Amino acid sequence: MNSSFAPPLRPGRSPSRPGGLPPHLGRAWDPKPNRSRPVLILCHIGTLIHFPVHVVMWLAVFALVIALSLVGEFVFAVLFFLEKPALDLLERTLDRIPFRPKWWATWSEVRHEGDPGFARARIEKALNGQKPESGSARLRAYRYRGIGPLGALEIAAPLGWQLSDGRTARPRTELNLRRAPARGTG
Structure with a gap:
């Protein structure tokens, strides 16, 4: 195994990772490099311009999914006796569309880029x-x-959270966490 892909261990840390993760995870688990100040400012300006368009797009997608779901609810529930196709369609559709694009930068992110405390x-x-x-x-x-x-x-x-076993880990986009089982005090 090539150790160049492994994130460096911090002093005083054991090789085991939180939530039962192996010590060598790859570059997807490393922090992204900090963006430069001009790039952040351009991203912030783009965010301000794109936000209204993004909201309208979300409303249009939501209306389309609701309209298709109503038709699907009738067709699937009445003709094929399936339960809750509308909720499944809504969940699958909204899971694929990012609620917030990766390139967006809020003003607080512009001010605190590179600050791990933030x-x-x-x-x-x-x-x-x-x-x-x-x-x-x-x-x-x-x-x-x-x-x-x-x-x-x-x-x-x-804080009592660990990586969820239910979904495939996608560290570049999101982490799905579950509450860690409570440990006995005795």
Whole structure:
């Protein structure tokens, strides 16, 4: 195994990873390089211009999926006796369209690019904001841009979250997390 693909271990860290991850994961689990200030400003301006278009696109996709779902609900439920095709179609469609494009940059991201404390605060806020009965959470890549998906898992582990077994890991786009099983106190 070539160790050049393995992320370097931080001092004081054991080779085992949070959530039972192997120590050599590849470049997809490394942090993305910081963007330059001019690129960030251009991305922010593009975000301001693209946001209204993106909202209209989402509304159009939502209306189209609802219209097709109503027809599909009738056809599949009445003719083929299938349950809930509308919800399945809506979930599959909305899963493929990014809620937030990767190139977007908010003003706070422009100001805090390269600050690992900013990414840590975002991840902690997102995970601590989950309802107690919620057993799963999704972290989008923009939240852990400065520290990488592996760093996000290292932050999530003490908060009681680990990588979900239910879905294939896509560290470049999102992390699907589940609550870690409670350990016995005795």
